[in-house]
Amino acid sequence: RVVVLGSGWGGFQLALNLDKSIPLTVVSPRNHFVFTPLLPSASVGTLECRCIQEPVRTILGSNGSYLQAKARTLDTANKRILCESIHNELFEVEYDKLVIAVGVKTNTFGIESIKQAASAHDDVFFLKHLAHARAIRTNIIDSFEQAAIPTVTDAERRRLLSFLVVGGGPTSCEFTAELHDFIKKDVTRLYRELLPHVSITIVEAGPALLGPFDKALQDYAQGLFKKRDIDVRLGTAVVGVEDFEGPGYRFPAKRALFSDGTKHEFGTMVWSAGLAPRTFTEELGDNIARHPRTHRILVDEFLRVKGHEGSIWAIGDAAINETGEPIPQLAQVARQQGIYLGKVFNGKYREDEKPFQFFSLGSMAFMGESKGIYDGSTAGPLRDPNNKSVHHWTPPALRGILAVLLWRFAYWGRQTSVANKIMIPIHWLKAYIFGRDISRY
DSSP states (O other): OEEEEOOSHHHHHHHHHSOTTSOEEEEESSSEEEOGGGHHHHHTTSSOGGGGEEEGGGGOOTTEEEEEEEEEEEETTTTEEEEEETTSOEEEEEOSEEEEOOOEEEOOTTOHHHHHHHHTTSSEEEOSSHHHHHHHHHHHHHHHHHHTSTTSOHHHHHHHTEEEEEOOSHHHHHHHHHHHHHIIIIIHHHSGGGGGGOEEEEEESSSSSSTTSOHHHHHHHHHHHHHTTOEEEESOOEEEEEEEOOTTOOSOEEEEEETTSOEEEESEEEEOOOEEEOHHHHTSOTTSOBOTTTOOEEEOTTSBBTTOTTTEEEOGGGEEESSSSOOOOOHHHHHHHHHHHHHHHTTSSOTTTSOOOOEEOOEEEEEETTEEEEEOTTOEEOOOTTOTTSOOOOOOOEEEHHHHHHHHHHHHHTOSSHHHHHHHHHHHHHHHHHOOOOOOO
C-alpha cells in the first residue's frame, strides 16, 4: 500500500509513473495537478484555467484511489495517517510506504494583515493555485468595470487600476509581463478611456529582480520593465496593508505599507514573495527529523526520511537533503524526484542502490511582448561551485523571441494529456488574434 500525500509536481509524477498493479492512494485537498509555470497566463486570461490542470483520477489505475482531504497527523508506529476531508470528516489511512509530497505554502513573513486579506481574497492574492488565478482574473476585471462607472473620481480610478506585485522571482515577473500585455493589447481596445489611470508596480526586497538568474539577464528584464513604464522598486519590502477611506471614494480601499515608510494605494495586490512549510510539516513531531531553520523534512540521498528508511520518503519543496549540495525548491526538482521514486517502487532500483541526482534544465521566464529569457548557466548536474578544476559545458543564455519559443515549446511538451496539448496552443493563438476574454462569471 503506497500512500502519497499531495498532488503537486512530485506526488503527481510519482502517481503517473507508478506501476498500475501497485495499490496506491493519493491524499490531497485538490483533486487535480496544476502546471504552476502557466498560472500567470491563466490569471489574466491568456490561457483558461482548465487547460493547465490534470485531474488526479485520470492517471490512476484499477488499484489506485484518490481522497480529497488534508493530512493532519502521522502515527509512524502504527503506520497510519489521520486525515480531514474538505467536508471536515476525520478518517485514518494506513500505509506500507508513505511519500510526503505536500509542498509548501506562500510565506507572509508573519504579516497578519497580508494573511487575512489574502485568505479573504480582499484585493490581496497569492498565486500558487488555480483558485488564486481565477480570483485575480475576476478582481482585475472588476477593477476596470468599477473604474468605468461615471460617478467614480479620477483619484479612485487611479487606485482601482493600480496593480502592485510583491516579490521579484519568476512568478512575479511573469505575472507582471502578462498583465502588461493584457493592458497593452486588450485594455487599449476595450477600456481605452481608462488607460491613463493604469499603473503597475513591482516591489522586491532584494537588490535585483530574478535573483537566481544571470546578472545580464536580470538587467535585461529590469530594462524591459522600465521601458514599459513599470515601476520597479528594489530594496523595498511590503510590511503590511491597511484599510482607508479616500476623499469621495465609493468602494472599500486598501493601501500597502512599505519598509521605507511610504504608502501605496492599490486595487489589486499579487503577493509571491517566498515559501513557508505547511502546517502538516511543521506539526509532524519529534519522530520526524526536520531542518532547524527551514523546517523541511530531512532525507538521505535516496529521499528516505531519516530514521524511517524503507517506510517513509519525502520529496519536493517539503524535503531537504542535509548532506551534499542544497537542491533548489523548483518544480523540475520535484518532478524528477517523483519519476525517480516511481522507478524505485516499480523495482527498477533497490531503495538504497542509486542516489537521486538532480539534473537542472536551466531557468527561463516569459517577459511579455514575445520576449523571454533563458539562463543555462545552472544546466546539468549539481556541481561544487568552488571546484574550478572541473569544467562543464552549459547552454548559452537566450533572450528575446528565441527564449519565448523555447519557453512555449518546453511547457507545451510537459503537458500530460493530449487535450491540454491541443487546447494550450489554441488559447495562445486565440489571445494573439482576438484578444483575451474579459467576461465576468
